[in-house]
Structures are given as structure tokens and as C-alpha cells.
Amino acid sequence: MPLVALVGNPNSGKSSLFNALTGVRQKVANYPGVTVDVKTATLKDISGGPVTLLDMPGLYSVYPSSEDGRIVMDVLLDPTHPHHPDAILYVVDVSQIESQLMMFTQLADMGFPIALVVNMIDTPGYEIDYDTLSTSLQVPVVPVSGRTHQNIEQIRDAIPIVLAQQTESRPVHYEATSREEAVQDILNKAEGKQQKYREYVRLSHAVSGRRAQDPVKRKQRLGEQVDETMERAAAIKKILAGAIRSVGGSDFSGRIDRLVTHWIFGPVFFALVMLLVFQAIFAWATYPMDLIEWLFGKAGAGVHALFGDGWLTSFLSDGLLAGLSGVLMFVPQIAILFFLITILEETGYMARVVFLFDRFLQRFGMNGRSVVALISGGACAIPAIMSTRTIENRRERLITILVTPFISCSARIPVFTVLVAFVVPYRKVLGVFNTQGLVFAGLYVLGILAALGTAWVFKHFLKSRDGSFLILELPKYRSPDWINVWTEVRSKVGTFIKEAGKVIIIISLVLWFLASFGMPGQMREAKVQAMERAEAEQLDEQATQNMIAGYKLEASFAGSLGKLIEPVIAPLGYDWKIGIALITSFAAREVFVGSMATIYSVGTDVDEFQLRSYLENVRDPVSGRRVFNMATSLSLILFYLFALQCMSTMAVVRKETGTWRWPVLQFLFMGGLAYCASLLAYQVFS
């Protein structure tokens, strides 16, 4: 099946075009090291037979300086590569046609069967005589709009024509020469000007890249490339002069930018947007989350009804279902966050945000693009860490990965909700705010500060090998392509469910085992003791069950572990019961509420608010003091804020960095900070 590649500058609307041609039936090809996805699809209704359509990452020239560009040229220069195209559809933005045509002339001169697709013709004010243009360029020219789908069928019609194109007789726009003797010798041996140019590009490609080059040769090559660029630019100008009727007017994007990139108003506007985003997340997510909770409640009841009491029920209900609900519980928040972030990216606003924050983040060893990861961390660190693929510099990417988990993710919210009430009483502040809400916000700020501070420290320890550069093109503002939004959200949510899900479920089962079983005699003994006490206190059926659960937990392996670590956590204000919760939470913070409920015999299907009202009254049997007093609660909140209690995150960091060194280090420094902060808080406030 012939392969047709979509090539063009970034921001030429290639991906919208790809979506318009293929719909949602896209597959992501495996290209390691690329910062954007390479997508393929099969186009069926083409006369002459189906073709494979390939969407390559955007690049500006056949002499690229980005890793993405180099990878594309690898494919274009190697006829044996499985994705080497049989024809190229070169896509340009009609409003930028003069600057974007440069690479078109290069690819045409390399001898590829090629057609020019002039995209975004729905932009008002740009009129071109496409017939004249086609004659001057000697290739088919198809004006389309990827967004409104205008003329899309003409691309399908053009594909068989392009595949059959004879290219040898086509004149080149530039004849390759070199001042370097060795190179010129090779060029002289080439048959025809197209092959000459191909050889020149291939030679340049072979010596490009990070390897150190002879500076004299590099200057010479730069000189040759400048000459080439100038000649091509002059040729393009002549061609377009004959074809362009009018060049459009209003600078819509520029006008918005005047506000949005202002150095004070810009960040303020951004903060407002973020506020709205997170507000929307919490508001919209409650309904699906309640629904999921209800569903799992029903499932649990169903299991009980079906299998009665016994370890199978317990395994299914407290192990498997609990684990599953722990994963699915956060899907609404993650989906909504990525939905909104992708919209911001699609409209072009995110690039402006990168402009605003790049210099600031550079001081912390990160890149403007890290902003996306840091924001995403507010929902879940896992897809946030995967989104760092767009950061080319290795050090900046690593630092971003290492500090993103400090940003308070969705899973910490139930913990905060339960404990904040014990730290400050509810009081209105300035009529609109309340003390607890402010503390909540303060915790988020603390997370951000921890991330920045740690990044700053790492900046001084990790040396960068490659230079870091930005050179970011700001696209025009445009309405989002909804297929892109859907594809992206689906991918991020899928990643979360797969990566986090695997780990959380396994860990939940392990914890279930540890919490349900203990040394043989002790579990039975515990049940007996519990029942005696229940009878003495004349508890009802439900309360008796809860009491038994509590005693059994104490006697289980988990309970023994809790008692084992008690001396270590006592200075933080925790007893062995809290110790159990800490242990179970180290796999995933999500299990906090469930664990605490079991430990304190509240019954397993309570929510944060019920748990909170119960914990308020728990007293230490020896001293009579409230266990969840202000100092302990604050200490516990800080611990959950800073510690890396998420095996899934560690697994993803391992995958993205290729080694266990970094996730282990991350675990240690985050745990260390958590311990110190909690220690300080408890000792100061008790």
C-alpha cells in the first residue's frame, strides 16, 4: 500500500487536516525520542486503491536543528525506511505562505512526488490565484480548510495524481554547490540536479547533530545554507508575486497578545484562568464521582449478597473492588483537567503561557514548557510526567519530572478534607473566604514552593550537557480541533488507568492480605476479645462487626508493622494506628480514607466527611487526650503533602527516565522532607 506523508511547518494545521481526512481512526506510530506523536491511518476511498496517510512532526527546513526534525529527515532520506513516503502532501498556512514555502521548494528539489496543500483558507482576507501558482510551481495545488472541511475531497482526488507524478523533468529552485572540494566532487558525480541536491542534503544530515564539528567547516556550511535560503526566498517571492491577489488584514492574534503577554497582566490573567479551571474540575467532577461511588457500593453489596461472609467476599469487596474504585474514582477529575488544558493548548494560549514563565522557570532549572506538567500535576502526576516529553533538554525534563509530584494531586484532597477541620476551626474571613478554605489553598501553595525549591537545588547538582534553547513559534489564536482534544484526553486518561491502575490494584490486594491475615492464633484470639467487649458494651450488630474488624486489624500483619514503626513515628505525633494508615498509603494515597475507616472500626464504606466526624472523638485510651488534635493533624497533613506515597508515580518515573535511580532518589528526598516538616510541626505545636 503506498504511503503518503503530510509534511509542513509546525502550526500549518497539519493535524487538523489529518483529522479531517481520517476522523478518529488514527494510530500512533512508535517513534522513540519524538516530542509529538506520529500518527498513521488508512485512507480507503481513494481511486486507485487505499493508501496509508502519515502525519509527520512539523519542521522548518531539511537542515533541521531539532531532534524531531532530524527524525523526520531520517525517514525522508532513507528509501528503505518503512515510512519513507511515496508522495508528499506539503501543507502551508495560507496566511504564512511566503515563509512556509521554503521547505516545499527543498522537498520538491529532492525529487519527491509532491503537491501543495494550502490550508486555513477560511481565514478572511487572503486571496490567491491557485491555478497560476500551480503552473509556476509545476505541482498540483489544493486549497482547503482543515477546520471547516472545505475542499477536503479534492485532497483525496489529488492523491492518485501525485503518486503518479513524474518528477525528473521538473526544474529545481536552487542548484546545490559547495566550496568544500570533497563535497563538490560528490555533487559533480550526481546525475541530474535533483540527485545533486539530495546528495547535498544527505551529506549535511550525516554531519549534523550534537557531535562536535570542525568550526571552519560549520561556518562554510552555514554560509552555503544562507546563500541557499536567500536564493530560494527570492524565487518564492517572484512566484508569489504573480499569484497573490490580496493579503489579509486584521491582526487578531496580535491584539489579544497585547493583553495576554503583558508582564503583569499576563500572569494575573493566567492565574484567573487557572482558578476557573480548577473550580470547574471540582464542580463538574462531583457528579460522576458520586455516581462511581454509588456503583461500587452496589457492587460491594452484591458481592456480599452473593457470597455471604468469608474471605472470598472480603477479597472481592475489600481487596479488588476497593482497588478498582481507588483508580476509577479519580478519572473524572483527570479527564476534566486534561480536557481543559488541551483546549488551552489547541487555542494557542499555552504558547503564550510558556513565553510568560520560561525565564522564571529557567532560574529553577526548568523550561517554559514545564508549566504544562506542573499544572497537570494538580490532577495527577502520572500523565503530567508523561507530558514532559515535549521538553527537549534532558536536564530540564528530568528536573520537571522530579519535582512535579510535589504539586498536590487529586488523591491528596480526601486526606486534606478529613484533617483540615482538626487544624483550624471553621470561621469566615472577609465575608467571602473561610479559614479552612484558606488553609487548603495554602497547602497547594506549599506544594508549589516545595517543587520550586527542590528544582532550584537540583539545578545546582545536575549539569546539562546540551545547550538549552527555546525558539518558540507562537501560533495564531484559533478554535480548538475537537478531534485532537478527544484523542488527547482519551490518551491521558487511558495512560492513568493503565499505569496507575495496574499498580494500585496489585498493591490494594497486597494490603488487603496484610490487613486480613495475621499469625494464625492471634486473629482468632482477636475476634474472641472483640466479641467479648462488644457484648460487655452491648453494641448492636453493625457496631460489633466494626469492633471485630478493628481488633482483627490490630492483630494482622499490617497491625504488627504499625506497631513496629511506632517508635519512629512517635516524634511526629502518630501512634501505631496512624502508622498502619501511613504504611498502606505508601502504595497510593487513595487508600487513606478506607484504611483509617477500618483501623478505627468505622466500617468500610464511609466518605471523608463521615470519617472526619468520627475521628473527632477518638481518644487515646491511656491519656484521654484527643488523638487528632491540632498538632498531630497538622503534622499528618504535612506528611501527606510532601511524601511520595504513590507507587504508580515511581513506576512511571522509572519508565520515563529509564532507571530506578531517579524514582528511588525521589522517594527518599520527598520522604525526608515529609519527615522533617512533620517533626517540626508536631514539636512546635504540641
Add this chain to the structure above:
Amino acid sequence: MPLRQWVWSGAPAGRTFAGLRLQETGPYVKLSDIPQGEDVVLAEFGSSALHLQLLAMGFNPGASVKLVRRMPLRGNLYLQIGTRRLVLRHAEAEQLLVAKSV
């Protein structure tokens, strides 16, 4: 930093290209130092690893550049070059020399 690190070969001063005349208006100024809103013309590249990327994005000698916005404290520059809108870091812009356009 010496101002004449490297010259675009084949460019005697005053050569006309595409209607623009490269002018020798005294020493060239670093792109990072130009005032906001000013139209300038790119004169020279410093030799750097970035020249290829910049060249491909429209930074040829003779190209007209306008500084739309800059962030304070040696922050990033938002430039308009031809129809493209581009952000460069201060360190990147320092390597490009510009002259007032005619």
C-alpha cells in the same frame, strides 16, 4: 563580545537584497538591546548552534524584525519576523545583530 564575529559570506556592505539595503549604520546593535516596537533589519548571526533553526524560521540577513514585547529582567523577547511570531530567550537574541531598516 566582538561585533564582527562572522559575516554572511558574499555580502559586501550595501548589497541590495529583495529591495532592502543592508546599511552600515555604525556598529550593529544586539537584538536583545533594541527598544520595544522598533522595526529593525537582521544584519549578522553570531556563530552558534542555533543558526540553522533560526535561519529556517526566517532569520536571514535582511529580514525585518520587530520587537513586540519583552519580559523584564533579561527575559524572553516576543518578536515578529515577517508574518511569524517568535519567542527567543535573551541569550539567543544576544547572538543576533541588527541594524535600523532604511
